[in-house]
Amino acid sequence: MYLEILSYNQNIEGTAGLQCFLCLSVLCLFQLYMQKFQLKGERFGGGGLSRQGDTCYKCGGTGHWAIDCKGRGNTEFSQIKLVCVHVCSETPAEVHAALQDLGYKSFRPGQEEAIMRILSGLSTLVVLSTGMGKSLCYQLPAYLYAQRSNCITLVISPLVSLMDDQLSGLPAKLKAACIHSNMTMKQREAVKSGQVCVLLLSPEALVGGGGSGSGCLPSAQELPPVAFACIDEAHCVSEWSHNFRPCYLRLCKVLRERLGVRCLLGLTATATLSTAVDIAQHLDITDQEGIAVRSAAVPPNLHLSVSMDREKDQALVSLLRGDRFGCLDSIIVYCTRREETTRVAALLRTCLQGIRKPLKWQAESYHAGLSGSERRRVQNNFMCGELRIVVATVAFGMGLDKSDVRGIIHYNMPKSFESYVQEIGRAGRDGEPAHCHLFLDPEGGDLHELRRHIYADTVDYYTVKRLVQKVFPPCKCKQIHQKQQELIKVALPFSVCVYNNEEESSDWPRERVCHTHERAIPIQETVEALDITEEGVETLLCYLELHPQRFVELLHPTLSVCKVSCYDGPRQLQKITKICPPVAVVLARKRMAGERVESCDQLEFDVVEVADTMGWQLPLVKRGLRQLQWSTDRAGGRSGVLVEFSSPSFYFRSFGDLSDGEMDRVCRFLHNRVQDQEKTQLYQLTACFKAFKSVAFQSVLSCVDNLDVSRSLQLKNLLSEYFDKRRDRDHTLKPMDTEELDKYKLLDWEGQIRADIRSFLANRSDEKFSGRAVARIFHGIGSPCYPAQTYGRDRRYWRKLATQEIIRFK
Numbered sequence: 001m002y003l004e005i006l007s008y009n010q011n012i013e014g015t016a017g018l019q020c021f022l023c024l025s026v027l028c029l030f031q032l033y034m035q036k037f038q039l040k041g042e043r044f045g046g047g048g049l050s051r052q053g054d055t056c057y058k059c060g061g062t063g064h065w066a067i068d069c070k071g072r073g074n075t076e077f078s079q080i081k082l083v084c085v086h087v088c089s090e091t092p093a094e095v096h097a098a099l100q101d102l103g104y105k106s107f108r109p110g111q112e113e114a115i116m117r118i119l120s121g122l123s124t125l126v127v128l129s130t131g132m133g134k135s136l137c138y139q140l141p142a143y144l145y146a147q148r149s150n151c152i153t154l155v156i157s158p159l160v161s162l163m164d165d166q167l168s169g170l171p172a173k174l175k176a177a178c179i180h181s182n183m184t185m186k187q188r189e190a191v192k193s194g195q196v197c198v199l200l201l202s203p204e205a206l207v208g209g210g211g212s213g214s215g216c217l218p219s220a221q222e223l224p225p226v227a228f229a230c231i232d233e234a235h236c237v238s239e240w241s242h243n244f245r246p247c248y249l250r251l252c253k254v255l256r257e258r259l260g261v262r263c264l265l266g267l268t269a270t271a272t273l274s275t276a277v278d279i280a281q282h283l284d285i286t287d288q289e290g291i292a293v294r295s296a297a298v299p300p301n302l303h304l305s306v307s308m309d310r311e312k313d314q315a316l317v318s319l320l321r322g323d324r325f326g327c328l329d330s331i332i333v334y335c336t337r338r339e340e341t342t343r344v345a346a347l348l349r350t351c352l353q354g355i356r357k358p359l360k361w362q363a364e365s366y367h368a369g370l371s372g373s374e375r376r377r378v379q380n381n382f383m384c385g386e387l388r389i390v391v392a393t394v395a396f397g398m399g400l401d402k403s404d405v406r407g408i409i410h411y412n413m414p415k416s417f418e419s420y421v422q423e424i425g426r427a428g429r430d431g432e433p434a435h436c437h438l439f440l441d442p443e444g445g446d447l448h449e450l451r452r453h454i455y456a457d458t459v460d461y462y463t464v465k466r467l468v469q470k471v472f473p474p475c476k477c478k479q480i481h482q483k484q485q486e487l488i489k490v491a492l493p494f495s496v497c498v499y500n501n502e503e504e505s506s507d508w509p510r511e512r513v514c515h516t517h518e519r520a521i522p523i524q525e526t527v528e529a530l531d532i533t534e535e536g537v538e539t540l541l542c543y544l545e546l547h548p549q550r551f552v553e554l555l556h557p558t559l560s561v562c563k564v565s566c567y568d569g570p571r572q573l574q575k576i577t578k579i580c581p582p583v584a585v586v587l588a589r590k591r592m593a594g595e596r597v598e599s600c601d602q603l604e605f606d607v608v609e610v611a612d613t614m615g616w617q618l619p620l621v622k623r624g625l626r627q628l629q630w631s632t633d634r635a636g637g638r639s640g641v642l643v644e645f646s647s648p649s650f651y652f653r654s655f656g657d658l659s660d661g662e663m664d665r666v667c668r669f670l671h672n673r674v675q676d677q678e679k680t681q682l683y684q685l686t687a688c689f690k691a692f693k694s695v696a697f698q699s700v701l702s703c704v705d706n707l708d709v710s711r712s713l714q715l716k717n718l719l720s721e722y723f724d725k726r727r728d729r730d731h732t733l734k735p736m737d738t739e740e741l742d743k744y745k746l747l748d749w750e751g752q753i754r755a756d757i758r759s760f761l762a763n764r765s766d767e768k769f770s771g772r773a774v775a776r777i778f779h780g781i782g783s784p785c786y787p788a789q790t791y792g793r794d795r796r797y798w799r800k801l802a803t804q805e806i807i808r809f810k
């Protein structure tokens with residue numbers, strides 16, 4: 001009907017004599033219609049007027065709509081009694097007593113400072129290397145806050161699989177629970193009634209994500225007030241970190257807006273100074289002391305060495321037989337590829353027979369491709385000291401709390417210093433000496449492989465453009481606004497048109513005509529259409545949210561397709577249009593599109609789009625639709641209508657009035673961002689390679705028996721320099737770095753590449769490939785549309801060509 005009014009409005013254009021009268025009539029009609037529409041909306045659960053008893057979908061509170069939501073607000077937070085009103089010069093006795101309660105005699109460096117800030121309600125970032133005791137920085141304040149008020153502390157940790165282990169590792173006096181889908185009613189009740197003081201949960205459980213949002217977190221209303229929230233692995237918040245996770249960005253927003261959290265504690269072991277500053281900004285840490293503690297990148301008890309052996313297998317065996325590693329009990333050997341872990345583990349079992357351990361317990365492989373039970377078996381054997389060596393991908397060791405790992409060997413080079421520091425940090429957590437060795441490929445093979453993956457992960461301009469078109473479909477706001485302006489001009493001839501034509505102004509308009517629309521794009525469909533991972537799409541959406549113009553506002557992923565089926569046939573569908581306006585709208589649209597709706601007993605539609613067009617809130621529209629399944633008459637029971645929601649989708653608000661020029665600018669912005677990331681990663685990789693090379697021995701034999709202390713120190717200094725230097729955002733490779741990379745390029749490949757690409761495309765002439773897709777296939781790197789298992793089978797192409805050139809030649 002709304003559309004009908006608009007088309008009616010268009011028809012009357014040009015009938016000059018009647019224009020003024022008609023326009024005013026239309027305006028009145030429109031207002032009347034909107035009032036009626038609004039009333040219906042309220043009855044149905046939508047609309048914009050507040051009512052006591054209505055639930056806000058943002059915070060879960062009642063009595064207001066999300067649009068007016070200010071989070072759970074200061075009222076909740078003020079119920080929490082701060083232990084200190086401001087950071088005091090002397091730590092109160094109560095804090096020392098709590099430390100004893102938790103089983104510790106004294107603070108380790110940095111802990112006291114961070115704890116006192118949290119007890120004073122100040123957001124804080126703690127950067128301490130692995131094993132230095134970051135966990136106490138949330139445990140002690142959580143314990144004290146819970147003693148003073150009925151409140152809980154949220155701990156967000158990415159290690160879902162290890163949450164139970166983390167729980168069991170907490171001090172006995174700290175009552176804790178973790179959120180997962182298998183939670184019993186009793187456990188949920190314990191959380192709600194404030195019987196636990198620490199609640200562990202994954203970022204996805206809090207903000208939802210890719211259908212993985214568990215949705216098992218009790219609503220904000222049901223939870224006791226949150227004293228503070230601790231974000232473990234906080235470097236994931238920074239898009240410049242080695243491990244950026246888009247859902248971490250939404251985390252801070254959800255904590256503040258939905259749960260009313262005012263104080264945030266970030267914990268990380270690996271953050272350069274610029275990453276730390278970036279994290280601090282996300283945590284809203286404004287004061288200088290906010291980054292409370294920054295320790296040396298590598299703990300003093302770790303002894304480091306690097307060598308560039310041509311025969312790596314032989315070198316590894318020599319190292320494990322030598323004096324330095326031969327006497328060590330718990331060792332992790334890191335490899336980049338899964339197949340390599342299996343091969344190296346078998347090699348070690350054969351070559352180290354009879355040394356220190358029986359064959360069975362000598363070496364085993366571990367990677368994410370193994371079954372859960374197999375992984376658990378390997379990890380348990382290693383934890384209890386029965387298994388001496390684990391040959392693993394980086395999947396092993398995250399959250400591993402084995403304090404006496406004595407050795408870490410990198411069979412392949414890690415992709416950055418951040419990864420290196422994190423991985424070696426798994427050794428010597430008990431403070432006793434531990435040894436770390438890295439094998440650097442003298443031909444630059446690892447460098448080459450890692451560089452290929454960096455190129456493979458980036459997104460080209462064409463893909464960016466297709467995503468942008470999906471995110472900003474045009475809306476009618478501009479036309480409606482222009483129509484309204486014309487009407488106002490007729491009624492008030494001297495009024496000024498406020499519409500700011502962007503094309504004429506060189507910068508972004510200060511105010512847009514469109515106030516954004518709620519949209520959903522199905523995850524699976526988008527991933528397949530663009531051939532990038534779900535995480536990749538989410539990252540691009542995050543960049544759009546981070547832009548000063550806030551092009552999009554990301555909301556919880558949702559099921560966007562609604563299917564309504566009426567078992568009693570078409571008449572039942574017609575009947576429910578009277579009680580369910582969204583169904584009426586969908587049916588009316590079908591009718592206007594020329595479809596015969598009289599015989600229709602089933603409807604399928606994008607519920608997000610319908611709710612947005614009607615100006616109603618999605619959760620309430622969904623609730624109303626679900627209610628159709630139940631009879632409204634006294635007898636109750638099922639109504640014979642089936643309502644199903646499907647298609648997990650990215651859900652966001654975005655503008656619909658971007659001009660073509662603006663769309664191009666958005667594409668350029670996104671593409672530049674992607675390229676910046678690529679540059680940063682290349683910079684990190686090259687910095688890493690150069691530093692390792694500068695301290696490397698030609699052969700492992702120089703360090704199998706004795707450590708060269710000065711080279712170990714030299715590498716530690718290079719690491720400290722890297723982490724302490726505040727680099728600007730332009731991580732452009734210097735000409736000498738490019739030279740370094742080029743040294744390891746394959747030469748004389750051009751003719752071969754052209755021939756290979758031609759033959760590949762000819763063999764698959766019925767399929768379409770982008771340049772980047774061909775490059776990935778040639779390197780055996782899988783993507784959502786071209787899985788490595790299928791496309792990488794033709795090993796002829798594998799790993800022999802340089803990516804940039806393939807992309808160019810396609």
Ligand SMILES: Nc1ncnc2c1ncn2[C@@H]1O[C@H](COP(=O)(O)OP(=O)(O)OP(=O)(O)O)[C@@H](O)[C@H]1O
Pocket residue numbers: 104105106107108111128129130131132133134135136269401403429
């Ligand atoms: N003040 C302290 N006194 C003695 N031991 C402590 C103290 N603080 C922490 N520890 C111990 O140090 C070990 C490592 O602590 P924790 O797990 O908190 O380190 P972490 O910095 O979080 O490491 P990671 O980065 O690997 O998670 C634990 O066994 C813990 O009990």
